[in-house]
Amino acid sequence: MEHFFFGDDSRKLFGVFSPPSGKVRAGLVLCPPFGEEMIATYARFARWSKGLADQGFAVLRYHPYGTGESDGTSADFTFSGAAQDAANAVEWLRKHSGAEQIGIFGLRVGAAAAVCAPATADCLILWSPVLNLPLYFRDLLRLRVAKDMVQLKTNQVKVTAKDLTSRLESGHPIDVLGYEISPKLYRELTAFSAWPDSLPASRVLCLGLPSEQRAIEGAAKSWSERGCSVRTQTYRAPVFWEDFSSDFPHDFAQSSITWMDEQLAGPPGAG
């Protein structure tokens, strides 16, 4: 494994590269979710990336600007920035991995950022992508209010989601579970209305839970209209990005590897 910082001096990103054991089948950039979802899933996806490397994939995990070990603080995290960071990670992997084909994998907001990345890749693999960004933002606010209700006595909870929105509207950051959320992130997420005209790759695999099926089919239709070949599938699994646990969606993983074999690499030893 290699650990390093990459990107412009003004925007250094932390990356972890797991080189493939043996001949490289394909490269894969892993785009993480944001906030506590990133923390909760970090160990599991690090472990998965090590497993993928053992199976011949060259895997790059990175921390978007303002998260993890990368420069900046949570107040600097923006959606457009995360999309650009995904593109920069693809460039790094293309240059350093020796892989002829590169896929972008994204989880939750990381998946949405991957779809919007100004990059050129060979496939997109999206797990439970956040497809309604304004709703996602409202959920972040609800999370803050719910946490106050759990931590404080009911009569001490003075902040409402409306108050938080007003604060953002007036140009001030807010605190959501220790993350400083900027007015810019608020504006980007709440104003988001359409996917880009062109996706980074024309082949897309989108996986989710049964409760996400309708939203996934809607997005798949929209991406198909943009010329993409989209395969969707849902699996029963725990809401694995919410809990700090060892639950891992093995069905998602197996389906993704099989699909990558079909689309990109071929199984180990092929070619």
Add this chain to the structure above:
Amino acid sequence: MKEIVSFSCRSWKLHGVVHLPEGRTEKRIGVVLVHENINTKFGTHGVFRKLADALAEAGFFVLRFDDRGTCDSEGVCDLTFLDRVADCRSAVTFFRNRYGLDSVVGWGLCLGSSVAVHSSVEAGAARECFEALVLCSVLADSSIVSLPQYGYQNVNLTSVLRGSLLGGNLLRKLREAPRKLDHYRKNLPKLARLIFRRYTEREPALEQLRTQIARVGQLLAEYQGPMLLIFGENDPYWKSFETRINPNDKLGLRLKDHPPSLVLVKNGDHTFSSLEQTQEMINASLAWIAGFRNGRIPELGKSYRRIEDAVSLAPVAD
């Protein structure tokens, strides 16, 4: 300024990040941050990263690291508590030697605090020991330990029943029950399944963890160096520490040569998960570690409820 580092513990290669102090310092003091559970070295809401930046700015060397076979460290490992203790000792030795440190302070959160105490009290060599400890939300109650396979939920039936039936204000709980029905409907079946699993399947790692955590109270009493305890006042771990681990100073902490200082962060939770709480925790840690460097443990600010020298280790009024 940060450096990416790696060091070994037995055959494992561990990955870490060192924050270098800004400017020259007379005494070279290092702080090793020991994270909670199987988590990242930057921590929930980036708390270790923020603390490390603040400590480096104040003139300290800081090491954060991932345990063997987890996160950004090499390989894959089903980590046990004793693995973590061994990794921590290797981290201290590496840090001390590589950076020529005069002394090393251990700073832990939750399970990380328990690891820091274990690795210091039972260290085989002086170079593996922490000269001082800052323990946040220390996990010392073996009845509430859990593992990732249980989603870190408390799966000890006695403790769950005690917490849900006897803990807190019963009247308030009943009043709020209708509002929480959805929450109960969603979580109770899952909790029941986990508890069933805990009692029907043998889980040696959980048993090892329970055994080791049960010793933390005694190790706190045995530890000879200066110590700061930080809890969030709303953290159930504080209540557990106060009522089960050290009621009426059962451990004799006030009789120690260096009685521990205690900070309760107002309205604080287990991981200090708001910007305000985080800042209070960082301020307290900084002030105390700076005092340790200068040979004088400071009085902490008025914004804290505090008990100097841990007289009773019970909360006092503002």
